[in-house]
Amino acid sequence: MATALFYASSTGNTEEVAHKIADKLNGIDIFNISDKSIENINSYDNLIIGTPTWGEGDLQDDWDEKWEEFCALDLSNKTIALFGLGDQDSYGDEFCDALGIMYEQIKKAGANIIGFTSIEGYEHEYSKAQIDDEFVGLVIDEDNQDDLTDERIENWTDQIKNDIL
Template sequence: MKTGIFFGSTLGTTENIAGQIATALRISPDDIHNVADTDPSAVQGYDCLLLGSSTWGAGDLQDDWYDFIGKLKNENLSGKLVGLFGCGDSGSYPDTFCDAMGHLYDDLSGTGCRFIGACDTAGYSFDSSEAVRDGKFVGLALDETNEDDRTAERIAAWVETLKKEGL
């Protein structure tokens, strides 16, 4: 299954996470795309899309995602698997932790894609998140500010979940 990673990153944190996920899944650097300089039609070359965004402000997407997601919603995503990952700061923003993942999920819910990689919220410290559905995060939530010591373990567990769900 051909997998592409698409991320938006302002300070480099989400880009770094995208690289770690690529390493764990043995995805080529050629299949890692910064949405700031990628045409959304690039998703057509992939069966599975792993989409990552940090959360900014009051629960907003990373800036580069706005144009990209608007166009991505018009792409044919029927039958594609989509896994989401996001970075947030549960210490400073416990009420909007990883909300950007929830926005991506909502924006793509009507496109015919199938989401994979939901994660249990157990072990996380936060008050609320737009990325939680039915008691689980819609994807991999990471906190590089307060819980970076758990990142490798969380990525490894998420990769195993993705594989079990069809990746």
């Protein structure tokens, strides 16, 4: 079962996190969607999808540009883990909302979604990426908690690797 990580990044933070995740999972294929067709997703059984939240709770520009094409994909036979980046201090009322938007679409498409994480250790008011006391994937705040990034990636990749590799 082939696994790939697809991400988009505006400032470089999501790209850096994507490469750290890929390294922890022994060099899985990794693609910046600004450079690849969304249809490349069809070549993989297992996916890791990453997005930062942009503006006031929006999808990052590259995801936004390819959103209709992404929404048309058949994801029903895929296992997908998600990760997102956000700023809980400056955008605490829409923290990692793009991750929640991505989750809703992937859930609607019928994929098996793995890699939920605890909200413990975060301070935010609201997030579309939160269901009860969990996030729908790995959540990283490089602006305020960059000292926790490596540990969070390590714990999350340990959690998902048996289901995604």
